[in-house]
Amino acid sequence: MDPTETKKRDSSVDGRADAKGKRKKRQPEETHTNGSAKEVPEESVANGTNWELLPNGASVDGKDDSLGEVCKGPYKGIDLSFDGLTTSSMKWRKIRRENLDLDYAILFSRSVADALFDVLEEEVEYFTGDLAKVRVFGKWRSIPRKQGTYGDEGLSYRYSGILTPARPWPRPLRAIRDLLVRVTGHTFNFVLVNRYQDGNDHMGEHKDDEKELDRSAPIASITLGQPRDFYFKHQDARGRNKKFIDKVNIVLEHGSLLMMNYPTNNYWYHALPTRKAVHGPRINLTFRTLIQK
Template sequence: MEKFVNQRLSKHCCSSDDAKTTSPRKRVKLLEDERMKWEEEEEEDEALAEFSHPVPWQKIESEGLDCDYALLFSKEEADRLFQQLEEEVVYATGEEAKVHVFGKLHNIPRKQATYGDAGLNYTYSGVTRSAYPWTPTLESIRNAVTKATGQTFNFVLVNRYKDGQDHMGEHRDDEKELDPLCPIASVSLGAARDFIFRHRDARGKQSQPRRQIEPVRLELAHGSLLLMNPPTNTFWYHGLPVRKKVLVPRVNLTFRRIAQDGKK
């Protein structure tokens, strides 16, 4: 690298007639300035090479809602990751496949699994889940999400929807274990599904909403990444409604950062 820079500096700085009449001290200064310029350009080139395919983000905003959406994986990559997850992920069964709703246990209308760093637990819907160790594919996807967002995550909730009958009710991811400063990163693989945001002040009976705030609807595509930034989960509920025409499965991964030892 040094030799190449010197050759370029020599050609760039000493080929003009002006250089012949410049004092030695000034020539040294010019060479040093040019060297620094070329080295800065080399560093920029290396940085661009590392992120040669930046993710094209789409900003989604409303009152208190701040999200970023992008296609993180190509179709071929997403197809491969989906098949690998089908082989690796072990979903909860029995009592672990139930949640508390209004004081009663109900079956979850989808399959669910939790993975993450050792010793992590996550409580939601009145049930506490322990994290299984990361599988190779989950770890690979987490690394891709970290590279795209600059955020680190230590836990993932996996939801598998066998078809459009499987769904998720409206809720907020605002559990006390979650780091309130960290976004939730949602990766979708498989069938494209509608994803609905509804402001907390506009919920209730549709005929008499408390406030006239329009819901926000997205279609989460195969290989996509949705980043729900703070304060989204403070003000907005989200859900995945039934879509009877959807006949193929979908796997969704929501990466989170759980505050350990009560420290946020």
């Protein structure tokens, strides 16, 4: 459940247009935890964590297979075969705490991530009306970001009092899903797309614990666009009798992949906090495994 409220946001890429009314190309910023903009090397380690660098070429499940072709032919200027991308070309970083297991890597180069961002801006359909609201403490509130869901036929996802049906996979999301299978060794049948217009759009502390989810399967989170702060908080560090347990802070970079592995989601809440100094848009793809009924 996401106990947050919304603020109005522009539906354009960066909230600005040129003199002819056309949207400008996105110019993503690299930010640090204080919200200030700074250029960061593409392969930099996410801030605020003590990452363990895995052996070069090691993937999440230890495989070192060439990813090969995922989807033949170009699509709107993007080679969805992701030719040349192999597990050995990725630098995985791991962070562990008690009952927390994360893997992080830059999945897409800047140019590929830029192109994917632009095509998803054109093609992703976001919910409106009642499907753009959640129930919080008995009251319906607008979601402080845009959301859409895609997946295998017949799937739907229920959270915070709403039931979201899965639209059919568009070609770019299907190609990314198939790429993740080759990178991680895990299959996914559903993706939740969140679009954050700027630093006012956010995600409150929550655990993805809906009954439709396969709780033993990882969640694969891809960031395209504006880097954003992200943190994990242990469930025992919340509430009236909370214990002192350090939060785990991460900066999710443009083109990055974060794997939230079992049993992380059973014990740790996660959130994307408000950042007033952040002005760029971000698209987040969280690939999941839903239990087929």
